[in-house]
Amino acid sequence: MAVLRLGLLMAAVGGAISGYGAAAPSAARPLPRVVLRSDGIASGDAHRSQGLRFGTAKSAAVAAASVLLGTPLGSQVSPDCGIGHPMTLVTYKGGFTLQFLKEKLVGWSLDRPADPRFRTAAGITIGSTLAAVRKGYPNIDVDDGSLGPMFTRLGDPSGFLDGLSPNSHVTGLYAGRTCMVW
Structure with a gap:
């Protein structure tokens, strides 16, 4: 059953990345483990999952991340971090932030208090x-x-x-x- 849930989740994430959209997880469904990688994030097994990679368009990245992480808590624009361009930071529950420059995913950060399901x-x-x-x-x-x-x-x-x-x-x-x- 867990494998089926992970497969359905990755199909939804793949759809969001491809531009087909995705829904935020329901309260009844447990959120999956999130693998923190040097090139983005993935759900479950980092070696078998393509996941969400740097370079993904902001709209697709936020939709895909919402499947994994739930609805964003908020976002802010930081004019000083983008080396001449504003950087957008989208925050999620668990101390996790996606970072965008010129409407592309360029980084992530995890701060305290962190949800233990976020791991490298x-x-x-x-x-x-x-x-x-x-x-x-x-x-x-x-x-x-x-x-x-x-x-x-x-x-x-x-x-x-x-x-x-x-x-x-x-x-x-x-x-x-x-x-x-x-």
């Missing part, structure tokens, strides 16, 4: 330890950057930490072009 393919989420991040993503770069402790690795989601020790915790995740608004 390696299982990393808000609250994971730096030790778990290093295990899931060997050879990451960790430093005390201008925005605070963070980790990065080309081709994988990046994130913020509350310290640099192995027991430090992930406080935020992101991929693509993002505008961090506090």
Whole structure:
């Protein structure tokens, strides 16, 4: 039954991405796991699902994301983050934000308090330890950057930490072009 639900959900997401539209999930249906990828997001298994990729038109991306995440909580335009063009941030329940530049999906971010169903393919989420991040993503770069402790690795989601020790915790995740608004 779970496989059938996931298949129907991905068909709906595929339809939204293709421009056929999609409806927001009903309250009775549980929302699926969301896999946070370096090129977008996916439902369920990140390796079998095409998901929602960067470059998708804003209208299609918001429709597809609404199938996975429910109705957006709101949106805001940030004139300072788009390098000469305003960036639009669409927020969802669970600390998740889609980020758009010139009407195209260019990034995502996950902040606290985060819904635990948001995870990277390696299982990393808000609250994971730096030790778990290093295990899931060997050879990451960790430093005390201008925005605070963070980790990065080309081709994988990046994130913020509350310290640099192995027991430090992930406080935020992101991929693509993002505008961090506090």
